[in-house]
Every structure is written in structure tokens, then in C-alpha cells.
Amino acid sequence: MIAFLKKRAKMSFLLLLKVLRFYWLLLNVWHFSRTKISYEAVKWRNISIYFHFKSKIIKYLTSNILSKINISLNSSNKNFSSYIK
Missing domain, CATH: 1.20.5 (Single alpha-helices involved in coiled-coils or other helix-helix interfaces)
Known part of the structure; x- marks a missing residue:
């Protein structure tokens, strides 16, 4: 289902x-x-809009992934420092 x-x-x-x-x-x-306006102008406008949004999505995803990695590294560092003490 x-x-x-x-x-x-x-x-x-x-x-x-x-x-x-x-x-x-x-x-x-x-x-x-x-x-x-020419078809080429419309095509290039669409391509620029596509890459504009694609770059925004990539920036969001990479910042999200990097923040998750940073959180996991911080938590692993805390665990490691507790083992040393």
C-alpha cells in the first residue's frame, strides 16, 4: 500500500x-x-533563471550539509574529550 x-x-x-x-x-x-524579442534571448533568459535557482539550491544544500557535519564533529569532539578526562 x-x-x-x-x-x-x-x-x-x-x-x-x-x-x-x-x-x-x-x-x-x-x-x-x-x-x-528573439527566441535566443528567451532561451538565454530561461537558462540564466535556471542557473540562478540551481545555484541557490546548491548553496542551501551545501550549507545544510556542512552545518550537519559541523554539529556531528562538535558532538564527537565532546565525546572524545570526555574519554580523555
Whole structure:
């Protein structure tokens, strides 16, 4: 039952991503037709937005992982110092 629910959640998430990608494409087409900018400009704008958010996510994940490592190192140092005493 749990495996079925996980599979169902994953499929609905992928469907949501497809729908969002479709609406993003429609927005780009509308913006392209309205402002008459080139397709290359739209493509590079999307790429820059993608890398902007990707860098933010990577910074968040690395800071989160580093803080967890720091906490584990601090706790291991305390345990080690208690063994020395």
C-alpha cells in the first residue's frame, strides 16, 4: 500500500512538472509574440533563471550539509574529550 502511494505521489509530481513546463512554454510564446524579442534571448533568459535557482539550491544544500557535519564533529569532539578526562 505504501509503495503504491509513493508511486502515485511520484507520478503526480511528474505530471505537475509537465504541466508547469507547458505553462512556462506558453508564457514564453506569449512574451515572445508580445515583445518581438528573439527566441535566443528567451532561451538565454530561461537558462540564466535556471542557473540562478540551481545555484541557490546548491548553496542551501551545501550549507545544510556542512552545518550537519559541523554539529556531528562538535558532538564527537565532546565525546572524545570526555574519554580523555
